[in-house]
Amino acid sequence: MNINERLIRLFEQKEGEFVSGEELSATLSCSRTAIWKHVEKLRSEGYVFEAVSRKGYRLLEKPDKLEPELIGRMLKTELLGRPVHYYEQLGSTQTLAHELAREGAPEGTLVIAERQTAGRGRMGRKWHSPKGKGLWMSMVLKPRIPLQFAPQLTLLVAVALCRAIRQVTSLPAGIKWPNDLLIGGKKISGILSESISEDEHPLYVIVGVGISANLREDDYTEELKAVATSLQIESGKPVDRMELLCRFLEELESLYALFHQQGFGPIKLLWEALSVSLNRRVRNQTANGLIEGTAIGLDDSGALTVRLDDGTETKWYSGTIEFPPLSSQ
Amino acid sequence: MNINERLIRLFEQKEGEFVSGEELSATLSCSRTAIWKHVEKLRSEGYVFEAVSRKGYRLLEKPDKLEPELIGRMLKTELLGRPVHYYEQLGSTQTLAHELAREGAPEGTLVIAERQTAGRGRMGRKWHSPKGKGLWMSMVLKPRIPLQFAPQLTLLVAVALCRAIRQVTSLPAGIKWPNDLLIGGKKISGILSESISEDEHPLYVIVGVGISANLREDDYTEELKAVATSLQIESGKPVDRMELLCRFLEELESLYALFHQQGFGPIKLLWEALSVSLNRRVRNQTANGLIEGTAIGLDDSGALTVRLDDGTETKWYSGTIEFPPLSSQ
Structure with missing residues (x-):
């Protein structure tokens, strides 16, 4: 020191x-x-x-900055965030993490930026990443799992992040299948996993995480305000981003190790306990049209098991589920 | 015309x-x-x-060349091989297909080269691709399936290729799990699937296929000769590469459509019928050491179900299986 x-x-x-x-x-x-x-x-x-x-x-x-030296000092992990690539501003942490992985960056490499000018969300959507107000990061993972199990990893990241947010802020964050984090029905976080695989092996997975930590009401458009919120708005005070970052990486490291040792079983239980999707009416736009039913659990592969109104069960492997308005229930 | x-x-x-x-x-x-x-x-x-x-x-x-004009004339597909990018010589068809896919190439795009100078096989192995003697190709697929099902696609490609080889050469080609093609215990073909996925969706899959069509004995080292062979060596006459290419793409297109319509069920049956791995002693180097048992089938995800000697069943999701010598059986 x-x-x-x-x-x-x-x-x-x-x-x-x-x-x-x-x-x-x-x-x-x-x-x-x-x-x-x-x-x-x-x-x-x-x-x-x-x-x-x-x-x-x-x-x-203390400064509200996420400098790598400071992260290195605070972080109690062995794998994740070793090393940290920190930027005041970056196009996209996800794109840089891909480049680093292609060049052979070790598992655990973390890219973090105070501000992204071209932040990416799911399905090519833009991700609003204003300076110094959120946690915008991407990390390189090299899971030793068959490709069939890769979607389980995204669910695992949601569990780690939800647990970290609950511990640091005491806010009642919950998971909407598969991996959105909500508070009071509004989104506070997005997770994007991009995997590169050879046959039945993932070579590496780039996990991007965006957390709306200290965004204020005036950071959102009226339209966004209806569906998105931040930890600061919900708790009424700024969150310590450094503490949240460290807690998240520590949770993720411990669940990631558990996943490799014991498989998806324990992760599935944790996910179900934190879910806001289960035992609720859900609907999803599928190839066979808009389908509605009651979400009853995860299956062993990470798919959502849904009981339809005729009593049969179906599985949803992907999609953006919605909770139908009460009047239709 | x-x-x-x-x-x-x-x-x-x-x-x-x-x-x-x-x-x-x-x-x-x-x-x-x-x-x-x-x-x-x-x-x-x-x-x-x-x-x-x-x-x-x-x-x-007739010239034994695979010119795109000729392919376009012969091929009876609607999707696969539309278009064809043909090269006398290329570093790796796989690498170029990735670049084309990144730039938005349509599904079905085929890259074919008479010779590869840096052909790639599984696990970073080199792939020997001498000029005018094999079929070295890579194609862009954009399957509309959840990521969990991606390994099934590799099994499907093996089925299509095995059927095409049997039809064109009448040779008794069989599939060694997951996707090696063998004749008389020796390898004649390699398949390499590389997928790029976002969360639970494959964005695209680059399927590389190498077929040792008209390689002769003197194209192989003594070491390779023990484990690899070619269609020409096995049948005693050269194979019409153009016919084989067209037959393979046509088989693949029809199975690919079936897979999207009816799922893995029918593909699984075809794979099992062509397999040389089932009902045989197999062993595999796993995280828990070398495990031996009897392969009894594919499960619904494409994993190999193996009955161990204590009567329990296990699943292998990946690996390079071996058939133990008879003395140990």
Whole structure:
């Protein structure tokens, strides 16, 4: 740990209390002039200190940035986010992660950007990624699973993200099949998995995750406001993006290991527990037209099992389900 | 049909008999000088004619080339091989097909090369593709299936190819799980499917097929000779590559349509009927070590169901199976 890191650690331990220059210089074994220089350096990185003569310094605010050095310091994972490629601005984290994977980037490589100018969502949709307000990231995974099981991985990512959001914000996030995260019926997150496979093996999967963390109401158009929300809007206060990022990667790492050890069984149980799609009327535009029924569970492959009104069961492997308005139920 | 095409058709109908210049010029309504020019043009394309005064011409040999114009004329498909990109020499048909698909090439686009300088097989292996002796091709498919079903498509391609080889050569080709084609225990063909998927949808699949059609014994190293063979070696005569190509694409098109209409059920039955892996001792290097058992069938996802010696059943989703030597059975 260098002096800046030790300085931050010390201020964090004091939890907003003043620390005298004398104590700082004694603890860190350097001159008070050196301490002043380090504090100035941290200020330039976005830390906000109050300095009062004869009392010393206290830390008022940490920068809301996701710098790789900071991530490396905070993150308790072994695989995910090792390494981090961080950008103030990028076309699309997903596109860069593909390039890195093609060039042989190791599993766990994370691309994160404060702002995307050409963020991509599912089905070629654009993804609104304004600066410093969300978590926009893509990571390289190389799952050792048959291709048949690849859709299970997307469900797993939704579980990890839902658990992380619940832990960090206490908001009642839930999963809409297959992998949208909702709060109060409105979308807060999107997940896009793109896989490159050879025969029955995925070579790598690029998992893109967008979380509307600290977007405010005026970041949304009226149209979007009806269907989308952010963690800040829902909880009334900004979320610590760094904490959310680390929690998500840690959850994902532990579920990913569980998936490789025990298969989809435990993931399926967790998904079902967090689902807002089950035991509800759902409808889906299929090749055979608009079909409506009651979602009753996931099958072992990750497909949604739906009971139709004639009592038969069907499976949906893909699609964007809707919850019909109550009047039709 | 232009004059050259009509000329070829006429000679083909005569099945090696002489046709007089007089008859040719009357049938095609052009001068005998023009006929002579057309025959010279065809000679430059590889057709071999015998010309005898007072008898006329007869066709001895057609060129063994896969020119797109010729393919377009012979092929009875609507989707596959529309269009054909033909090359005398190419690095890898697979790599070019990926580029074409990325640029929006339509489903059915076929890349074919007389020779590949960097042909690719499974698991990054090189694929030996000498000039004019095999069929080396890759095609762009855009199956409308969930990702879970993508491995079934590779099995389907093996079925189409096996049926085409049997029809054209009468050789007893069989399928070794998942998609190797064998004659007398030796490999004659390789299939490599590479898929690009978004969440639970394959966006496109590049299916690469290499058929050792007219390779001769001296085209193989001693090491390869023990495990690989060609249609020409097995049947003792060269195979008509154009006929084989057309038959394969026609079989594939009809099975591909069946797959979209009725799912994997009928394909599974065809695969099992052509399999040389079933009801045999098989072994496979798995994450849990070398496992041996008796292959008893495909499951609905395309995995191989294997009965172990303790009576339990297991499923293999991937791998390169081996048939243990008889002494261990």
